[in-house]
Amino acid sequence: MDSVASIKTSQIVRLPGWSGNPDDEFCCELRRPSLLTLAAKGAITNPLMKTARKIFYSGLSPDGGSLEEEGRVLLEIARAAMISPSLDQLEAAGIDLTDEQLVAVFQFTQLGAKALDRFRRLPSDIDGDIAGAEISLQTEPNSEN
Numbered sequence: 001m002d003s004v005a006s007i008k009t010s011q012i013v014r015l016p017g018w019s020g021n022p023d024d025e026f027c028c029e030l031r032r033p034s035l036l037t038l039a040a041k042g043a044i045t046n047p048l049m050k051t052a053r054k055i056f057y058s059g060l061s062p063d064g065g066s067l068e069e070e071g072r073v074l075l076e077i078a079r080a081a082m083i084s085p086s087l088d089q090l091e092a093a094g095i096d097l098t099d100e101q102l103v104a105v106f107q108f109t110q111l112g113a114k115a116l117d118r119f120r121r122l123p124s125d126i127d128g129d130i131a132g133a134e135i136s137l138q139t140e141p142n143s144e145n
Helices: 035-040 046-057 066-080 087-090 100-109 111-120 123-127
Strands: 010-016 025-031 082-084
Touching: 025 066, 025 100, 035 046, 035 066, 046 066, 046 082, 066 082, 066 087, 066 100
Parallel strands: none
Antiparallel strands: 010 025, 025 082
């Protein structure tokens, strides 16, 4: 049986950066807090419980509840998940997480690092993309026919 000291509870992950450029990444140490534990400890307040429950069971969806409530729940999850730098450290420096970063942190807390694969684009996906290279630039019908 593992000793408590040997249990790894955090992981360094690559999150999307602030520029929107796929090469821009933000490395952060995250842990996967329990949403139920956060609720039980009062980190997610009663007015946010309905939204937290919806997010927990159904995930984020465009036809969900109030954006304000979803944002507040995602911020509390990020606050509990982020170890280094912490959300408090970023906020003290005047830095806000982007929507994409908040969603990535939430995805990590629910599904682990594998959930962040959709936020990463490999250079081969960008440089080697020639889809559409054979599309004709002709806009008028060919009069020679």
